[in-house]
Structure formats: C-alpha cells, structure tokens
Amino acid sequence: MPIQTRRSRDGQTQIIKIEGRFDFSTHQAFRDAYEHSGKDVCGYVVDLSEATYLDSSALGMLLLLRDHAGGDNARIVIENCNNDVRKILTISNFEQLFTIR
Amino acid sequence: MDESAAESDPLKILIADDSDSDRLILKTMLNRLGHQVLDAADGQEAVALFRSGAPDIVLLDARMPAMDGMEAAREIKRLAGERLVPLVFITSLSDAEDLARCLEAGGDGFLSKPYNRVMIKAKVNAFNRMRLMHQALSDQRDLMHERNRQLLEEQHVARRVFDNVAHTGCLNAPNIRYHGSPLSVFSGDVLFASPRPAGGMLIFTGDFTGHGLPAAIGAMPIAETFYGMASKGFDGSDILQEINQKLVRILPKDMFCCGAMVEADFAQNQLRVWNGGLPDGWLVRSSAANYRLPSRHLPLGILNADQFNAEMEAIRTRPGDRLLLMTDGVLECSNEKGQFFGEQGVRRAVEDLGSARHPFDTLMAGIRRFTGRKKFGDDLTLCCLEMVDEAGLVTLAEGAAPSTLAGPTEWKCVYEIQGSTLGEFSPLPLMLHICMEVPGLRRKSGEIYTLLSELYNNALEHGVLELPSDWKYTPEGFGRYYSERSTRLCEVSGHYIRFSFHHEPMQWGGRLKVVCEDSGQGFDFQNHPVLQATEMAQSGPRYSGRGLVLLKRLAESIRFHEQGNRVEIAYDWYF
Numbered sequence: 001m002p003i004q005t006r007r008s009r010d011g012q013t014q015i016i017k018i019e020g021r022f023d024f025s026t027h028q029a030f031r032d033a034y035e036h037s038g039k040d041v042c043g044y045v046v047d048l049s050e051a052t053y054l055d056s057s058a059l060g061m062l063l064l065l066r067d068h069a070g071g072d073n074a075r076i077v078i079e080n081c082n083n084d085v086r087k088i089l090t091i092s093n094f095e096q097l098f099t100i101r
Numbered sequence: 102m103d104e105s106a107a108e109s110d111p112l113k114i115l116i117a118d119d120s121d122s123d124r125l126i127l128k129t130m131l132n133r134l135g136h137q138v139l140d141a142a143d144g145q146e147a148v149a150l151f152r153s154g155a156p157d158i159v160l161l162d163a164r165m166p167a168m169d170g171m172e173a174a175r176e177i178k179r180l181a182g183e184r185l186v187p188l189v190f191i192t193s194l195s196d197a198e199d200l201a202r203c204l205e206a207g208g209d210g211f212l213s214k215p216y217n218r219v220m221i222k223a224k225v226n227a228f229n230r231m232r233l234m235h236q237a238l239s240d241q242r243d244l245m246h247e248r249n250r251q252l253l254e255e256q257h258v259a260r261r262v263f264d265n266v267a268h269t270g271c272l273n274a275p276n277i278r279y280h281g282s283p284l285s286v287f288s289g290d291v292l293f294a295s296p297r298p299a300g301g302m303l304i305f306t307g308d309f310t311g312h313g314l315p316a317a318i319g320a321m322p323i324a325e326t327f328y329g330m331a332s333k334g335f336d337g338s339d340i341l342q343e344i345n346q347k348l349v350r351i352l353p354k355d356m357f358c359c360g361a362m363v364e365a366d367f368a369q370n371q372l373r374v375w376n377g378g379l380p381d382g383w384l385v386r387s388s389a390a391n392y393r394l395p396s397r398h399l400p401l402g403i404l405n406a407d408q409f410n411a412e413m414e415a416i417r418t419r420p421g422d423r424l425l426l427m428t429d430g431v432l433e434c435s436n437e438k439g440q441f442f443g444e445q446g447v448r449r450a451v452e453d454l455g456s457a458r459h460p461f462d463t464l465m466a467g468i469r470r471f472t473g474r475k476k477f478g479d480d481l482t483l484c485c486l487e488m489v490d491e492a493g494l495v496t497l498a499e500g501a502a503p504s505t506l507a508g509p510t511e512w513k514c515v516y517e518i519q520g521s522t523l524g525e526f527s528p529l530p531l532m533l534h535i536c537m538e539v540p541g542l543r544r545k546s547g548e549i550y551t552l553l554s555e556l557y558n559n560a561l562e563h564g565v566l567e568l569p570s571d572w573k574y575t576p577e578g579f580g581r582y583y584s585e586r587s588t589r590l591c592e593v594s595g596h597y598i599r600f601s602f603h604h605e606p607m608q609w610g611g612r613l614k615v616v617c618e619d620s621g622q623g624f625d626f627q628n629h630p631v632l633q634a635t636e637m638a639q640s641g642p643r644y645s646g647r648g649l650v651l652l653k654r655l656a657e658s659i660r661f662h663e664q665g666n667r668v669e670i671a672y673d674w675y676f
Contacts (some may be wrong), residue, residue: 057310058355060310093377093378093397
C-alpha cells in the first residue's frame with residue numbers, strides 16, 4: 001500500500017504516510033485515508049518521509065484535506081519532506097496554509 | 102443487440118462442392134438447422150454467389166474445377182474486406198502441408214468429409230460466434246471513431262470561441278518573445294499580454310493544475326478579466342484580485358492556477374511583478390547582476406479575497422533589461438536518462454549568457470540540447486519581455502468601435518475619495534469610464550488615461566503621501582520610495598483627492614476641463630524648472646518633472662492654484 005494511516009497515541013491525530021510517488025494515482029487512497037478517519041480526529045499529520053515525488057495534483061489533494069479538516073481552522077502538519085518535495089511546497093508557498101516541518 | 106438471439110438467428114450460408122450428391126446432403130442438413138443456403142458447383146460460381154448473395158459463412162470444397170477452393174478463398178476474402186466472413190474448407194485432405202495451404206489462402210478452419218450433422222452444427226455455431234464477436238468489436242470501434250471525430254469537431258468549435266476570448270493580445274509586440282501554445286485548449290498553460298491605456302504593458306502567464314477541458318474552462322474567465330480590466334486601465338494588483346476571486350468561486354477545491362503578473366512601465370523604466378507558484382522569474386540585466394523573482398505567494402484560486410495578497414514587487418530597470426518568465430514545464434523537461442532540466446538548468450543558461458545572445462534563445466537552446474528534442478510537450482511556456490523605449494512600440498489600438506449612440510456632451514461631475522479609501526482603491530478606471538461616455542473622447546482613451554493618472558498619482562504620492570520624487574533616482578531610494586509608499590498608504594487619514602470634470606461641446610469638437618485638488622501641502626510651482634521653461638527640455642530625470650511635461654504636452658492648458666495642490670487642465674478634442 002502506498003498510503004498507510006494510523007492514529008496518534010492520544011487518538012486525536014490521524015497520521016497519513018505516503019510512500020513513493022504522491023500524484024493522481026493515489027487520489028482515491030488519499031481521500032479514503034482522511035474521509036473515514038472518524039469524528040474524534042482533530043488534526044492531521046501527512047508524513048512524507050517515504051514520498052519521492054509530489055506533483056500539482058498532490059497539492060490539490062492537500063487542499064482537499066485542508067477543506068475537509070475545516071479550511072482556515074484546519075490543523076495539518078506536513079512532515080519529513082525530502083528536498084525535492086520541500087521545494088515544490090515552497091514554490092507554491094504552501095507553508096502559508098500548512099505547518100511544514 | 103441481444104447477442105443470444107443473434108446467435109440463433111438463421112444464417113445465410115454459401116456452400117461450394119463439385120460433387121452434386123455431397124452438395125445436396127450438406128444443403129439439406131443446413132436447411133434443417135434453419136439456415137438459408139446458396140450453393141455453387143465450382144469456385145467461379147461460388148465467388149459470383151458471394152458477390153450477389155453476401156452470405157454470413159462460407160463452406161468451400163478445397164478441390165473443385167473451374168476455380169479451385171484455394172483461389173476462390175483468396176478472392177472471397179478480398180471481396181469481404183474488413184468484414185469477417187468465416188471461411189471453412191470442406192476437405193478429405195489430411196496432409197499437413199495441404200491443410201496449411203488452405204489456411205494460408207484465407208481459410209479459418211476445416212470440416213472433414215464425410216459430413217456429420219452434429220459436427221456441422223457445432224462448427225457453424227462456433228464460427229458464427231466468432232463472426233458476431235468480430236462484428237461487435239468493429240461496430241464499437243466505428244462508434245468510437247465517430248464519437249472521437251465528433252469530440253474533436255466540438256473541440257475545434259470550442260477552440261474558436263476560446264481563441265476569441267483568450268486571444269494573444271499584444272504578444273506579437275517586438276519586445277516580447279515566447280514559446281508555448283498559449284491558445285492550446287489542451288494544455289494547462291495560458292499566456293496573455295495587453296498594452297495599457299497610458300502606455301506600458303501587462304503580461305499574465307499561468308499554469309492550471311490539470312489539463313484539457315477543465316483547465317481551458319478556468320482559462321476563459323481569466324482571459325476575459327485580464328483583457329477587460331487591462332484595457333480599462335486597472336493595474337496588475339486589481340486584476341490579480343479579481344482573477345483570484347473568480348477562480349476561488351468557480352474552481353473545485355483541488356484546482357488552482359499558478360501564475361505571474363507583470364506590469365511594465367517603459368516610460369519610468371520600472372517593472373512590477375507578482376509570482377504565485379511559478380518557478381523563479383529572472384530579470385537579465387546588462388549592467389548589473391541578474392535578479393531573481395521567486396514565487397512569494399500562493400497560487401491563484403486558493404485564498405479568499407480577505408487573505409489574498411496582490412502586492413507586486415517594484416523593480417527599477419534599464420532599457421535592454423529582459424525579464425524571463427516560465428511555467429514548470431521548463432523545469433520538468435527531461436532527458437533520455439529521465440533527469441529534469443530543473444532550476445540548475447535555467448540558472449546555468451541565464452548565467453552563461455554571452456553579451457550578444459538573447460536569454461530567450463539561450464534558454465531554448467539549453468532546453469533543446471538537454472532534451473535532445475526539437476519539440477516539447479504542450480504545457481511548457483516561456484516568455485521574455487524586453488524593456489524598451491516606448492516610442493518604438495505599437496500602442497493600444499484605438500479602443501472599441503465607436504458607438505452609434507450620441508453620448509453626453511454637456512456635463513459636470515465631481516468625484517472625491519477620502520481617508521483610508523485612498524490607500525485601498527484607485528479611482529482611475531471609474532473616472533476613465535465616465536469620460537469614455539463622450540464619443541469624441543473615446544478615441545483618445547490613452548491620452549485621457551495618461552492625464553488622469555498623472556494628476557492622480559501626483560496628488561497621491563507627492564500631495565497626500567508627501568513622498569519626495571528624487572528618492573526614486575538612486576537604487577537605495579527606489580526601494581525606500583516604494584516601501585514608504587506602502588507604509589504611508591496604510592496610515593492615510595483625514596486626506597482627500599477631488600476630481601471635478603466639466604465637459605462642453607465646442608465648434609471644433611469638445612473641451613474637457615479637469616480640476617484635481619488634494620489636501621496635501623502643495624509645491625512651489627512658481628519656481629519649478631519645468632513650469633518656467635519656455636522649451637520643454639528637461640533639466641533632469643525628475644519624475645514629477647516628467648509628469649508635468651506630459652501634462653503640458655497633452656493638455657491645451659495647465660494651471661496651478663492655491664499652494665500648488667489644485668491643478669486645472671483643459672483638454673480639447675476635434676471632430
């Protein structure tokens with residue numbers, strides 16, 4: 001599975017880990033990863049430590065997640081990006097919408 | 102079509118056998134199975150019957166007089182063309198080579214003599230299934246071809262509509278070079294350029310997430326907004342805000358448009374740039390180090406109006422400086438090894454410039470060398486704008502076709518903006534719009550816009566904000582001027598700028614009087630070099646000086662009152 005989900009220890013954060021290419025082919029799996037996360041989730045972590053590549057449709061998916069998680073009130077952390085992925089997030093200035101670390 | 106029904110439908114079967122008795126037996130058997138039979142005694146007759154009767158299946162004796170089975174088979178297959186008519190050899194042959202020859206001649210299978218009713222029924226059914234499957238596939242293929250043809254035709258029509266809305270504007274100006282298919286409906290890239298009413302240009306390049314129709318549909322309102330607002334004199338920031346708001350409203354959440362807006366002012370040698378999500382732009386300068394213009398904003402179509410920042414970065418330029426803008430298709434060009442051209446590729450090309458070479462050519466050549474290809478994908482856009490003397494440029498075509506309506510000739514109008522509105526709103530497009538109601542002025546929209554914007558900017562920057570214009574003529578001062586401008590604009594209160602218009606008909610056409618007053622301190626107009634000079638020669642590159650020169654050149658008369666914070670001009674137009 002290119003996408004794995006787990007819950008943080010306190011159960012409040014859904015952690016979505018993406019492996020390999022984060023692009024349109026992962027669209028459905030990524031949606032499933034947050035849409036069925038349950039009502040008690042109040043934050044998300046997108047772990048990109050194993051992601052090798054990210055394209056503009058992945059940026060679109062992150063925007064969908066943000067919308068799902070409450071838009072401006074969403075609490076989403078994108079973490080462990082490699083340099084290429086980080087670069088794409090930077091060009092698009094996504095740090096204005098997400099916490100990137 | 103219900104296939105099981107079709108499978109049991111009676112078939113028209115052509116049989117050819119030179120033995121009368123065998124033929125009769127076979128015919129009887131097939132008739133009893135419910136099929137219609139055409140029978141021939143030799144190959145020639147079989148071909149003739151095939152031609153006239155168009156059978157579904159052919160059963161052919163391999164050895165016959167006049168024309169033997171092999172030859173007849175070849176002819177029948179040729180006549181059948183694309184249609185699959187199963188051709189079965191009836192034979193008592195058992196030699197492998199003979200049988201192989203039957204297949205080579207076009208046979209689809211064998212039926213051995215003597216005839217066996219069960220075998221014949223099974224064979225005919227099997228070959229009929231094959232025939233029907235082939236038919237279904239061909240029909241589906243034809244349907245797909247037809248649908249595809251219709252789709253392409255529709256797209257061509259859509260493309261014509263798109264072309265009319267999203268035309269290339271002034272991309273063919275001598276100081277612009279570009280690569281890409283700015284009009285391709287099927288690429289996600291757009292590239293638009295428009296002259297501004299008072300001179301200068303606006304360029305927008307964008308890259309939608311996704312391709313094809315959704316991207317094209319997003320591009321249409323951008324084009325309309327861009328060209329519509331640019332011709333009315335709105336500036337880059339205004340247009341960006343409008344485009345962003347429109348895209349937020351119409352695009353699904355996961356779609357957005359990376360883009361860059363460039364406002365070029367050739368008279369003042371100044372560029373204003375906004376980059377949201379596109380790769381670094383580069384200002385290639387002849388006399389200074391190249392200047393990088395990175396993306397500082399989120400792409401368009403994501404943030405709501407109250408969060409969106411349309412502030413453009415102002416850069417001083419010199420004639421001959423060239424600005425390169427590109428979409429990420431440039432960075433994503435790959436070579437045979439699957440490596441990307443990337444930022445390094447662009448940086449290297451820009452840094453390696455020989456003085457004589459055009460950065461556009463160098464970069465294109467760099468991409469070609471890297472990819473080893475002459476042609477690239479659709480969604481690669483590269484645009485290069487050169488700062489030039491505006492005198493050498495084609496300016497805005499004379500507005501829209503003149504209206505047949507008479508329009509107002511005798512009118513007055515006062516428009517005053519106050520307080521914080523001064524920092525948030527430009528009244529120029531609105532005031533231009535009011536003046537353009539006069540048909541005689543419509544042909545002069547460029548001059549009117551220049552007059553109004555000189556008056557307004559002078560009143561705002563020097564009157565209300567008290568910015569000293571000489572700051573702009575040193576590199577440090579230039580940055581300071583614009584940062585002070587932004588800061589002071591936010592803090593404006595208790596000030597006003599008032600425009601009073603008075604238009605009256607004249608024997609020769611008409612006269613527009615404009616009075617511009619502001620609440621600022623004014624200036625010493627009695628001792629100003631430009632106003633004293635009898636010649637219009639300038640003593641130095643003072644902006645306010647140049648502004649005054651422009652006003653003096655365009656207007657019939659110009660007078661200053663009070664302490665210099667009330668300017669009155671008269672502008673005449675002729676039939």
